[in-house]
Amino acid sequence: MNMKTTVAVFSAFLFACTMLMPGVAVAQDGDDDKLRIIAFGAHPDDCEIRAGGVAALWAQQGHAFRCVSLTNGDIGHFGMSGGELAIRRMQEVEAAAEILGISTRVFDIHDGELMPTLENRREVAREIRNWQADIVMVHRRYDYHADHRYSGVLVDDAIILVEAKFFTPDTPPLPRSPVVLYYDDRFERPLPFVPDIVVSIDETKDLKRAALEEMPSQFSDKDSWTWGRAEEVPEDEATRMRMRIDNLMQRNISIADRYRDNLIELYGEEKGRSIEYAEAFQLSEFGRQVSVEDLKRLFPTFD
Numbered sequence: 001m002n003m004k005t006t007v008a009v010f011s012a013f014l015f016a017c018t019m020l021m022p023g024v025a026v027a028q029d030g031d032d033d034k035l036r037i038i039a040f041g042a043h044p045d046d047c048e049i050r051a052g053g054v055a056a057l058w059a060q061q062g063h064a065f066r067c068v069s070l071t072n073g074d075i076g077h078f079g080m081s082g083g084e085l086a087i088r089r090m091q092e093v094e095a096a097a098e099i100l101g102i103s104t105r106v107f108d109i110h111d112g113e114l115m116p117t118l119e120n121r122r123e124v125a126r127e128i129r130n131w132q133a134d135i136v137m138v139h140r141r142y143d144y145h146a147d148h149r150y151s152g153v154l155v156d157d158a159i160i161l162v163e164a165k166f167f168t169p170d171t172p173p174l175p176r177s178p179v180v181l182y183y184d185d186r187f188e189r190p191l192p193f194v195p196d197i198v199v200s201i202d203e204t205k206d207l208k209r210a211a212l213e214e215m216p217s218q219f220s221d222k223d224s225w226t227w228g229r230a231e232e233v234p235e236d237e238a239t240r241m242r243m244r245i246d247n248l249m250q251r252n253i254s255i256a257d258r259y260r261d262n263l264i265e266l267y268g269e270e271k272g273r274s275i276e277y278a279e280a281f282q283l284s285e286f287g288r289q290v291s292v293e294d295l296k297r298l299f300p301t302f303d
Contacts, residue, residue, distance in 0.1 A: 034062055036064045036135075037063065037064070037065045037135040038128060038136055039055065039065070039138070040068050040124070041067065041069050041070070041139070042069070042070055042114065042148045043076060044069040044072070044093040045212075045215055047104075048211055050137075050139075050279070051137055052207075053208045053252065054204075055067070056100045056207045056208060056211075057199075057299075064102075066103045067102060067105070068106075068107070068127055069107060070124075072086035072089065072109060073089040073111045075111040077224060077228070079221065080223070089106070089217055092218075095214040097211075100207060105127070115150060116150045121154055124158040125158040125167060125171075128162050129173060130171055132174060133162075133178045135178055136178045136287065138181075139152045139183055140152050140187075141153050152182070156180075159177060159178070159287050162177070163175075163177060176288060178288060179287050180283070181283060182284055193280075195280040196292060197266070197280070197292065198263050198278050198280045199279050199299050199300075201277045202276055203301065205276075212245050212248060213241060213245060216241065219240070220240045222237075222240070227240055227244075255278045255279060259280055260273070266296065267302070
């Protein structure tokens, strides 16, 4: 067997192995109208907090949505850490994913230690390519937490490469660049968040709430990140959970109120004024560029 034949056989073997890898999802015949969305978060809960409502909406319409946490969250608690916490948080997001009707993955990278390395860029590119993503979601690179910022940097840096045939050649390249969307945030400097699409999640707010309630390590443990820093901590765990989830869902009410004019423009006067809960996203210039009308066609709930 000559060198050319050997390379061809090996390449075919790699591609076949890729088809069998966990998490690999290549578009199938007859599924051209179904979208594939992948949402990256820095920690197990970030994706669900920022996009859990639209995730459930897409899932209900038969589209494939995947949450990926780039760290394992193993220091996000004041009473436990390490492998015990990492396993617990992975199980929590798996339970949340079942409620939302989506899939999930947690990278085995220590919380607080995510870096924009070449190897991590490769892993992010592989994840996007394996999912054959039409849409990619992530934090902006101006967020408060280094893990959040570097999540944004890694996705930004990987996007151009997901089409490059010989970058991570063990995974099939995308036929075109995906649309990249940033989660909302309130940071003003160096650049404020500017929403390109604001989506009603009134239909799935209860599912989002139920999914977040599957994360007691974050929202109801006395030693959770939420309550471990609080001056006054309610004794009842159910009260702690309700208060924290109320606070998180209030963010979605605030988004709807803050971007009311956007909702009216997108949904029309009557519906735009009636929406109570919303999630907002900004179109990245690093991915495929689309119009607002294109975004409306991609997102659920728009007629």
